[in-house]
Amino acid sequence: MARNQWLRMTIGLSWLAVSIGPSISLAGEQGERALAAVKAMIAAGEVRKDATIKVAFKSGNIAALLGPGLELQNDWEQRTGVMINARVIPQQPALLNLKANPDIDLTVARTHEFPDLLEQGLVEDLTPMAKQFGFTIDGNPPKGYIRPRLQAYVGDKLVAIPADGDILMLYLRLDMLESPVEKAAFRKIHGRELAIPKTWQDYEQLIQFFHRPQQGMYGSAEQRERESAWMLWMPRYLSQGYPQRKLFDDKLTPLIDSPAGIAATESYIRTVRYSPPDILGDGKDYSYTLPLFMQGKVFATMFTIAGAKLLNSAASPVRGKFTTVPIPGTRIDKRLVRRNLPIYGNNLVVSTKGAQRKLAFLFTMWLTDPDTSLRTVGVKGGFTDPFRWNHVNDARLREMYTDEALAVFAKEWDIAVLPGTGLPGDGDYLDALNQHLWLAASGKQSAAEAMRRTAQEWDKITQRQGREKLLPWLKTFNAGLVNSDAAPAAAK
Amino acid sequence: MKLPGRFGLLPQLLVGFAGAGVLVLILLFSGNRMLESSSERLVDTLERHVRPLARLHGLQARVGNLRNMELELGHLDDVFALQSHIARLRSEISTLDREIGAFSIVLGKQAPNEAQRLAGHWREYRSRLEAQARLAAEMDLAGVRGITAAGSHISYLSIQALLTEVAEQTETAADAAYQKATREQQAQRKEFLWLVLLGGMVIFIGLAYSGQSVVRRVGILHEHAQKLAAGEESGNIVIARHDEIGDLAEAFGTMRQQVLTRETALRASQVELEQRVHERTADLKSANRRLVRFSQVVEQNPVGILIARIGGTVEFVNPAFCRITGRIPEDIIEQPLIEIMRTADPLDADNAMRVAISGSIWEIEQPSRRGDGAYWERLRLGSVHDEKGRPTHLLLSCEDITEQRTQMEKITYQAHYDLLTGLPNRVLANDRLIQAVSRARRDGGKAGAMYLDLDNFKEVNDTLGHAVGDALLRQVAQRLTAAVRGEDVVARLGGDEFLIVAGGLVHGDEAAAVAEKVIAAFAEPFMVDDRELTSSPSIGIAIYPDDGTEPMVLLRNADLAMYEAKDSGRNMYRFYNRSIHDLSLQRLEIGRCLRGALERHELHVVYHPLVRADSGCIIGSEALLRWNSPELGEVQPSTFIPVAEQNGLIVDLGRWVLREACATLARWRLQQDAFVMAVNVSPRQFRSSGFVAMVRDCLTEFDVPPRQLEIEITEGLLLRNQGEVRVILEELHDLGVRLSMDDFGTGYSSLSYLREFPFHTVKIDRSFINDVSEDRSDRALVIAAVRMAQALGLQIIAEGVETDEQWSFLMAQDCDILQGFRFGQPVTESNFGKTWVNARVVRPDGDPVARDLPFIPV
Structure with a gap:
């Protein structure tokens, strides 16, 4: 063994001994099978013992996925002899990163990006590998992946291994909600009790009530910057119909310029007036909104469950003062329709051009093993969120996220649907939507105009992509709107 | 022999090498001392100056790194990267705190003021960094940036400036120490070079003296040796005998005398040897002529011959051997015999050689291969002996026996x-x-x-x-x-x-x-x-x-x-199973008894009436064969007919039945002119040669109208060889004989048979009639069969009618003819003639059809 390998191993062992101590454990059954498969491949001469898997993660992902001090990387390397070469790639779509780094084996991609990646042949269809090595990506409790059909599949093709469950949650200031003074004032103005909002209308009323800029308190800090506009517009739009409002009809004609689309857009832009003044600025994403909530400057914010992890940290000024609740919905014919979706979802994808695709796949199976993955989700301050059912019940994670947040999180998956458009060209569709939502939020377009123009641009994108080519994709996407992962409610 | 004052070459060399060795050791020791001294000086310089300097640079780098982390912290664009960054920042602060503390202690011994200043600056900088980490944990990055901008850079720059100042002082001291060490090292190097030069000269002089003495004396010996080789007189060698070269000169003189004596004796021996060679050459010529003759015999022999040495190496092969084995001589000569024999088991060849050497002949027939394919060879191995009976060579003969083997295998194959x-x-x-x-x-x-x-x-x-x-x-x-x-x-x-x-x-x-x-x-x-x-x-x-x-x-x-x-x-x-065996025996017994039964009058024909369904009138009968064996008793037709069918007796029996039936018909026609006689014909009889002619002869002999004779065959007959059956049926049809399909419904019940073959009548099997009252499907089948026959213009006979209910049903379906125990058992010719011919049976509904026919109260 080369001297630097000894050195790495020694450092790795020392680090593990010091930082992990007794908490280190063998991987679970899935992880052990992945390790055994790697050893078998090495023994059969299929791969060299000193083979290297090239992984590329965005800034901040390295620690979240490979553990603080790269403890998981070291663990993997010691147990298999296969090295991990991790590099940092820019915060940009996976499509661009995969094209710019053709030699990598493994990277992360957001759920809505799958169609583009698959259609352009950039990510491996993992179905044959899963079959070859005998792995099942199931959603069965108590340890299965949460809603794998939402996070890992395009139709029947397994294209990613879930590694992060990014469902939307609503964070509210509990201390303000429970204040007798506020309750009385609210009852006086609105004639009803101050309560957790059920509908988007309730929610707007609530943030309007708590919007007091002269006191340095804003009603809401939902992300309204250009790049991620679709994420917080979609729940509003999808809940405009039952079981959900669709983006296209069966012939790919956009439906977003309908009254439902305009209503969703109006709901989306109405929060701007109750937000901090810079909310529309470029780059004002969660790194802008979450600190405001943590510092007690806003009443409400909306983000994934990772928000709970940060807000509940020891240094957080709002620890114990906030509540995590389901996102609101729309009342249609006395039925409350709520729809949620995995907005980010850092899922592991294997590049088709990678030299060690099988090893990369086995690494993902080890990394997302029920026991191993507790170590990624449990990284303090990291973005990796629960993505297996056993995470929801883990005592350490419950302490980290709060019982309440994990309970809401588990329940919200029942109403989750596929994110994005499900079509090749998804990036273009969402860019167009983002741009017009931002213009509408900035007051430069009306909601109706924004939707009309977006629909026109969507039509052009559809023409460019080829309508006939897209129709099967749309069919697959629509078929996926049915919850085929349904897990027993008891498990959640 | 040792002489007084002798000093041999070995002691001379030992003394020389020992002297040189001592000199080299002295040189090495001196060099080592110089190197050690130089090394110690460098270590001392490193310890006192360079290491503190390196440590200072390390500290400067770490402080710089910490500053970078501080600056990065305030500008992180992802809140999820904060925690890990804060953790690293705190870890770095802690590490640097330990290192600066340790360095201050060392620095304090040489420059206490600077050490005190460094500790103060670090405390100030550390407190600012900790405040930044605290704010970052609360995600207050603006606050972090505020501290960075407000004052932390002053603390940072103070630390760096102080460290730079100390580093410069240390560097100056280190430079001076280095200059001094270099000068001392150069002086020592000069001393060492002088010492090496002196030692080298001493060794050179000693080697030159010893070499010159040895070369001179070896030159004298060389001169005398050349003269001896040329046969010249060289006189005595004069060399002082104080060492091994002197001993060599004395021994050379003794050898010179012995060489001269032996040379004289050799010349006498040469003359004698030349005489012997002449005689031997004459003998060899004679032997050679004999060898040529034998050689031609061997060369032209069609049997392959190979000669090998006793050791097993091949010496000779004839062309036949090469032709048979398909090898060239170069591939065989000097090769091991074991390999040439190519036996399936190398041990066989080994054993063969032992057998041959012992004086016996070893032989084998084996398959082998050559360029044009496989062949069979017979190998024989024996030995050739010398005049004393000792084996000197091995003789292997080889024959191609492929043709013999092929013939033999062909015969064997054909036999099996x-x-x-x-x-x-x-x-x-x-x-x-x-x-x-x-x-x-x-x-x-x-x-x-x-x-x-x-x-x-x-x-x-x-x-x-x-x-x-x-x-x-x-x-x-x-x-x-x-x-x-x-x-x-x-x-x-x-x-x-x-x-x-x-x-x-x-x-x-x-x-x-x-x-x-x-x-x-x-x-x-x-x-x-x-x-x-x-x-x-x-x-x-x-x-x-x-x-x-x-x-x-x-x-x-x-x-x-x-x-x-x-x-x-x-x-x-x-x-x-046993029953098959028993059945087989029984069949044999039946077959045995059946032979001659006709001649012994053990067989007779009985008749069963055929009744019109609508009127109850008897329109004919079916002739049935019965056998009453004296040995076996009453034997059922179902038992003996298959045996007769199998052993061929059925042809004779069938002919006899037909003749009996026709004879009877001729008699009954006198009472009932249109009486019809049905006769069963077995498949074997049907296909027997001359069947149609026999029917024709029978009709002619007994003067029976063909239309009153009905030949009954079963469906099974039609299943095989339809062409032949069709020809016979058409000939019978042309003859005018009525044709009936018996047991309809039990076999294939193919409508196509009824349509394709010239049948007149269909007989529905009794099994369907039995249950016609209870079984709806049987009823449906009977109705369908009747309708179908009617559609094809065929007459329907229902067999096995036993009750009035069945009769009524069949009558309602317009079935033409009935047969069964409802009308009685089959009876002998005389009984039938008395009872049934020209008779009538009352219908179940009692319909009194006024006909002048005998009434049968059954």
């Missing part, structure tokens, strides 16, 4: 295999069966003999010719071979009979599995000359030891079981 199918023949099959039985006996297992006969092969052969029949047999053989297990043997016993020997069975059921596979293999039609042929097997199975312990008994019992399979409907298999 069927030339048409390539399968084992009866002889080999018996042998395999014996082997299978022996193995089963030895292992306590089972073995199966499966006798297989094709169901319709004769028809194929008769109608399509032997060439098609042979092609079919070849395909059958292929399918059988493919269907059975690997260890089973398929043999053709002759004709269309095959035998499958299934050895190594644990249960008899395994043979059933083989039989089922064989039957399944016949499901697909055979293609012969673009003609689709169907064939099916009947298989009889006998299992050792259950059905016999001797192979011949097994074969016989399998044959019996095969017949049972044929009788049971063909295209099936049957296991032999």
Whole structure:
């Protein structure tokens, strides 16, 4: 063994001994099978013992996925002899990163990006590998992946291994909600009790009530910057119909310029007036909104469950003062329709051009093993969120996220649907939507105009992509709107 | 011999090398001392100056790194990267705190003021950093940036400036120390070079003196040796004898004297030797002539001959050997005989050589290969002896016996295999069966003999010719071979009979599995000359030891079981059991008794009335054969007819019945002019040569109108060889005889038969009539049959009518004729003539049809 390998191993062992101590454990059954498969491949001469898997993660992902001090990387390397070469790639779509780094084996991609990646042949269809090595990506409790059909599949093709469950949650200031003074004032103005909002209308009323800029308190800090506009517009739009409002009809004609689309857009832009003044600025994403909530400057914010992890940290000024609740919905014919979706979802994808695709796949199976993955989700301050059912019940994670947040999180998956458009060209569709939502939020377009123009641009994108080519994709996407992962409610 | 004052070469060399060695050691010791001294000076310089300097630079770098982390912290664009960054920042602060503390202690010994200043600056900077980490944990990055901008850079720059100042001082001191160490090192190097030069000169002088002494004395010896070689007188050698070179000169002188003496003796011996060579040459010439003669014999011999040394290496081969083995001499000569013999087992060749050397002849016939293919060779190995009887060489002869072997194998193959199918023949099959039985006996297992006969092969052969029949047999053989297990043997016993020997069975059921596979293999039609042929097997199975312990008994019992399979409907298999055996014996007994039964008048004909359904009038009868054997008693037709059918007696019996029936008909016509007589004809009789002529003769002889004779045949007759059957039926039809299909409904009940063949009557089988009152499906079938017959213009006879209810039903369906026990048992000719001819039966509804016919109260 080369001297630097000894050195790495020694450092790795020392680090593990010091930082992990007794908490280190063998991987679970899935992880052990992945390790055994790697050893078998090495023994059969299929791969060299000193083979290297090239992984590329965005800034901040390295620690979240490979553990603080790269403890998981070291663990993997010691147990298999296969090295991990991790590099940092820019915060940009996976499509661009995969094209710019053709030699990598493994990277992360957001759920809505799958169609583009698959259609352009950039990510491996993992179905044959899963079959070859005998792995099942199931959603069965108590340890299965949460809603794998939402996070890992395009139709029947397994294209990613879930590694992060990014469902939307609503964070509210509990201390303000429970204040007798506020309750009385609210009852006086609105004639009803101050309560957790059920509908988007309730929610707007609530943030309007708590919007007091002269006191340095804003009603809401939902992300309204250009790049991620679709994420917080979609729940509003999808809940405009039952079981959900669709983006296209069966012939790919956009439906977003309908009254439902305009209503969703109006709901989306109405929060701007109750937000901090810079909310529309470029780059004002969660790194802008979450600190405001943590510092007690806003009443409400909306983000994934990772928000709970940060807000509940020891240094957080709002620890114990906030509540995590389901996102609101729309009342249609006395039925409350709520729809949620995995907005980010850092899922592991294997590049088709990678030299060690099988090893990369086995690494993902080890990394997302029920026991191993507790170590990624449990990284303090990291973005990796629960993505297996056993995470929801883990005592350490419950302490980290709060019982309440994990309970809401588990329940919200029942109403989750596929994110994005499900079509090749998804990036273009969402860019167009983002741009017009931002213009509408900035007051430069009306909601109706924004939707009309977006629909026109969507039509052009559809023409460019080829309508006939897209129709099967749309069919697959629509078929996926049915919850085929349904897990027993008891498990959640 | 040692002389006083002698000083040999070895001591001289030892003294020389020892002196040089001591000198070199002195030089090395001096050099080592200098190196050590230099190294110590450098270490001292490093310790006192360079290491603190490196440590200072390290500290500066770490402080710089910390500053970078501080600056990055305030500008992180992702809140999820904060925690890990804060953790790293705190870790770095902690590490640097320890390092600066340790460095301050060292620095304090040399520069206490600077050490105190450094600690102060660090405390200030550390507190600012901790405040930044705290704010970052609260995600207050603006606050972090505020501290960075407000004051932390002053603390940072103070630390860096102080560290730089200390570093510069240390660097100046280090530079001076280095200069001093360099000067001392150069002085020491100069001393060492002088010492090396002096030592080198001493060693050179010593080596030059010793070399010159040795070279001079060796030169004298060289001069005397050259003269001795040239035969010149050189005189005595004068060299002082104080060392080994002197000893060498004395020994050289002694040797010179001995050489001169021996040279004289050699010249005398040479003369004698030349005489002997002359004589020997003459002997050799004579021997050589003999060798040439023998050589020609060997060269031209058609038998391959090879001569090898006793050790086994080949010395000679003749052309015939090369021709037979297909090798060239260069590949054989000097090669080991064992390899040339190419025996399957190298030990055989080894043994052959031992046998040959012992004086015997070793022989083998073996297959071998050469360039143009495989061949058989016969090898004989013997030995050649010298005049004392000792073996000197090995002699191998080689003959090509391929043609003999081929003939022999052909004869053997023909004796054991069927030339048409390539399968084992009866002889080999018996042998395999014996082997299978022996193995089963030895292992306590089972073995199966499966006798297989094709169901319709004769028809194929008769109608399509032997060439098609042979092609079919070849395909059958292929399918059988493919269907059975690997260890089973398929043999053709002759004709269309095959035998499958299934050895190594644990249960008899395994043979059933083989039989089922064989039957399944016949499901697909055979293609012969673009003609689709169907064939099916009947298989009889006998299992050792259950059905016999001797192979011949097994074969016989399998044959019996095969017949049972044929009788049971063909295209099936049957296991032999005791009842088959008993039945076989019974058949034999029946067959034996049946021969001559006609002559002994044991057979007679009875008649069963045929009644019009609508009127109850008797319109005719069916003639039925009965046998009353003195030995066996009353034998049922169902028992003896199949035996007669099998052994061919049916032809004679059928002819007799037809004649009896026609004779009777002729008599009854006198009472009832239109009386009809129905006669059953068996398939074998039907197809027997001259059947139609016999019918014609019979009609003529008894003067019976053909339309009053009804020939009854069964559906089964139509299944095979339809062309031949059609011809006979049409001839009978042309004759005017009525044709009836008997037992309709029990076989294929094919409408196409009724339409394609010239039938007049259909007889619905009794089994449908029996249940017509209770069974709705039977009722439906009867109705359908009647309608169908009516549509085709055929007459319907219902057999087995036993009740008035059945009669009423059939009458309601417009059935034409009835037959059954409702009207009585079959009776003899005299009884029938008295009772039934020209008679009438009252209908169930009591319809009194006023006819002048006798009334029968049944």
